[in-house]
Amino acid sequence: MRAATPQLMRSKPAPATGTVSVVATVLNEAQSIGALLDSLCRQTAIPDEVIIVDGGSADGTVGLAEEFRDRLPLRVFVVEGCTIAAGRNRAIETAQGEYIAVTDAGVRLVPRWLESLLEPLRSGRADVSSGFFVSDPHSLFELALGATTLPLAEEIDPAKFLPSSRSIAFRKKAWAEVGGYPEHLDYCEDLVFDQRLRRWGYRFAWVPEAVACTRPRPDLAAFFLQYYRYARGDGKAGLWWRRHAMRYAAYLLLAPGLRVPVLWPLLACGAAAYLARPLGHLRPHLASLGPRDRLEALAWVPVIRLAGDVAKMAGYPAGLWWRWRREHVSSPPGRGLG
Secondary structure (H helix, E strand, O other): OOOOOOHHHHHOOOOEEEEEEEEEEEOOOOOOHHHHHHHHHOOOOOOOEEEEEEOOOOOOHHHHHHOOOOOOOEEEEEOOOOOHHHHHHHHHHHOOEEEEEEOOOOEEEOOOHHHHHHHHHHOOOOOEEEEEEEEOOOOHHHHHHHHHHOOOHHHOOOOOOOOOOOOEEEEHHHHHHHOOOOOOOOOOHHHHHHHHHHHOOOOEEEEEEEEEEEOOOOOHHHHHHHHHHHHHHHHHHOOOHHHHHHHHHHHHHHHHHOOOHHHHHHHHHHHHHHHHHHHHHHHHHHOOOOHHHHHHHHHHHHHHHHHHHHHHHHHHHHHHHHHHHHHHOOOOOOOOOO
16 A cells, blocks of 8 residues: 655655755754764765754754855754654655755764765666764763674675665655655654665665764763663564564573572673674774773673663663554654654
């Protein structure tokens, strides 16, 4: 069954052939909006338009964005309280480009980001370009957090990869066909959008050189909240239930095992295997650190792993409860940008 499309979308004129629109949503991003827009100014392929939808910032984000009007073909809209998905849909509705490139606040784009994303679309070999993102740490904690939570490009399976909307491009007609981003979700909306595109048979191209450099959360509390919201989004969208079930099962088995000393060597081997990948990601960065900083960065890895797991185990049932209430009891849509 064909997905419903927004009424505004159906009334828009056909986009101009070959033109490119870059869209992003922001909320209270005064500290990061300049880096994002400056990196767009430095692109080897300049977009025909840049559309920013602000969800109602109170920190001067809009004014700072407006300062780039003389450097970019920029349009800024304020839509108070809109979700990330709704903001993206509003931006794309107004966009005149045949090709839509989506990024996000809090990132810095490499100079060939847009050029790289556009090549598979303009050559006709794909309808969707899957870009990539890497950590842009500003502290030891952020270095450890990026190593623990983000994959390396060589670990990605292009056939299964669902690109983040920090770095993705697609034909506008593909977005229209699948009904746009799901506006009832406040997190994981980009993954659900990707799944819709794959179900409709649109061709994806893996473009690892289209890199968005994203700064990790600055402290453990901010990271915990981020992963709680991600997992709650999984529950709301009905995503990855097997993955979450395996996590609950692992910790249910771990708790009684800690009381049995004979099992401690086995548990230690399991913990080492669980930490092997993030420690491997961190290893290349250790050579540039002093001994104390090296130990601190290494010590953060198990703490981050545990905090992330607890956040996910708390967030997922909250999302399932929201989903159940939405399906069985009248419930308002998701939260705003954040």
